[in-house]
Amino acid sequence: MFFAGGLGANPHPAQALEEFTPRDQLLATLEAILRVQNNHGNRDNKLRARMKWLVDTMGVEELRERIFKERKFLIASATYPAGVPRVVDERGDAPAGVGTEVPADLGSPVEFRALDPFQKWNLANVVRGRANGTVSAYTWCRLGDITTAQFRGLAQVQRDFGVEVRITNRQNFVLRALTEEQLPSLFARLSQLGMAESGAELARDVVACPGADTCNLAVTQSRGLADDIGNALEDAGLSEVGGVRINISGCTNSCGQHHISDIGFFGLERRAHGRPAPGYQMLLGGRVANMEIQFGEKASKLPAKRASEAVVRVVGKFAAERDAGETFSQWLDRAGGAKQVGTLVADLDNFPDPDEHPEFYIDFDETGPYEAAVGDSECAT
The missing domain is CATH 3.30.70.3340 (Alpha-Beta Plaits)
Structure with a gap:
């Protein structure tokens, strides 16, 4: 069992609670974790009301001990969830044999x-x-x-x-x-x-948060970029490449889970030729698998209107060079890591003259000049 992980602007990897948690102790352990967060979590600042911050303030060893202590005495509680739930006894909980992660597709585009x-x-x-x-x-x-x-x-x-x-x-x-x-x-x-399109969860299936359409914290139109990337991959014949996930957030808060995606983007305000412009930071190599977590590493900053071309280059190189059964992360490690692959798109990080190419200074799905207007939000990261 893992606990106290979280994304947001300051991502924290989840911590292993113990080497093994018995089935009949699972629900009791979950309640113990909730009780510790309820008793010790930050009630004064909603931005710190996450268990990941208890790791920073309390330390992971102290946090584990408090959870174990809570579980030990939980048996005396009226809410003690003893044993295995009846529905699990009746139906079982054995895995089906195939996970929901995107497969590596044996080394070539589908x-x-x-x-x-x-x-x-x-x-x-x-x-x-x-x-x-x-x-x-x-x-x-x-x-x-x-x-x-x-x-x-x-x-x-x-x-x-x-x-x-x-x-x-x-x-x-x-x-x-x-x-x-x-x-x-x-x-x-x-x-x-209209829901039978083939290739769900392949490269064309880009995930984005709502972005500046509805979120007061977002500084870019992440959904517009997601649509543009999907179209660019279709045009390049790369939309059906498996084993690569693309996630986008309109700000640093990772609602689009860009930190743990093969190719991730988060929106940021850029300035060029004395004007504000929509831009993104490209991350490569994020993953959660095989009892480990790796947050994506910075590859390159990009104008919003050139992010799709960067994706086409990276996905195209991955599809051309991967070995049979090789995942994106494995290929990235073999190719030299995020910084090395980032050199493939470094030439895209420039803004043309606004008089010659005004579209670079207008975000996706917008009609007027870009402006990073940030307000209050219900989001607590």
């Missing part, structure tokens, strides 16, 4: 050209569990958007097919507990809803 639409969707969006034969299917929501009509249609699909519907951390839906026989009719229903 090719769908010779397949019909159903075959493309079946190959890219359907996940089959090796251990117990489960069948699940992703529905792609571009930029994480879904209309009311699509929501109602998806609810009817859930009722008609008798499946579970869950949301992924890449802003898509996944339908679980399917059968092989249901897949053709499910594809037809999702096609009618």
Whole structure:
């Protein structure tokens, strides 16, 4: 079990609580952690009301000891969650055999050209569990958007097919507990809803926070950049490359989880030729896997309107050079790390004359000159 991790402007890696937590102690341990945060967390400053800050103020060893002490005496509490929940005893909790992480796709871009639409969707969006034969299917929501009509249609699909519907951390839906026989009719229903695009959770599936559209802390239009990157990858023939995740935040606070993405961006204000302009910091190599965490390292700053070209260059180099089964992080390490790969895009970090190219001084989906207007927000990072 890991605890006290967090992203935000000051990311903290989660800490291992103990070598092994027994199943019948899991819920009691969770309650003990919550009690320690409730008793010792910062109540005066919402920006510090996170357990990750207790690691800084208290130290991880002291924090562990308080959690163990709380768990030891929790047995006397009226809320003590003893044992394994009945539903787990009844249904079990063995893994299906396939995780939800993006696979490495055996070292080359996924090719769908010779397949019909159903075959493309079946190959890219359907996940089959090796251990117990489960069948699940992703529905792609571009930029994480879904209309009311699509929501109602998806609810009817859930009722008609008798499946579970869950949301992924890449802003898509996944339908679980399917059968092989249901897949053709499910594809037809999702096609009618406009949710059967093949390649959900591949390179084209860029994740972004709401950005300056609705957030008072954001300084850039992150959703506009996400859309631009998706289109650029489509035009370059790289949208169906697997094993690479792209995440964008409109500020440093990591609501888009840019710190733990293969390719991450966070928005910042740039100045060129005496004018403010939208820009991004590009990070490379973030990951959470194999009992470890690695936050992305800075590669290069970029004008907002050139970030898509930078992604095309990096993803193209990754697709061309990767070995069979190699992940993006493994390739990045072999290629020299974030700073070395960042030299591939360093020439893009320049702003042209505003009179010749005024578009560099206007953010995506905006009509007027860029201005970094930051206000109060409900966000607590």
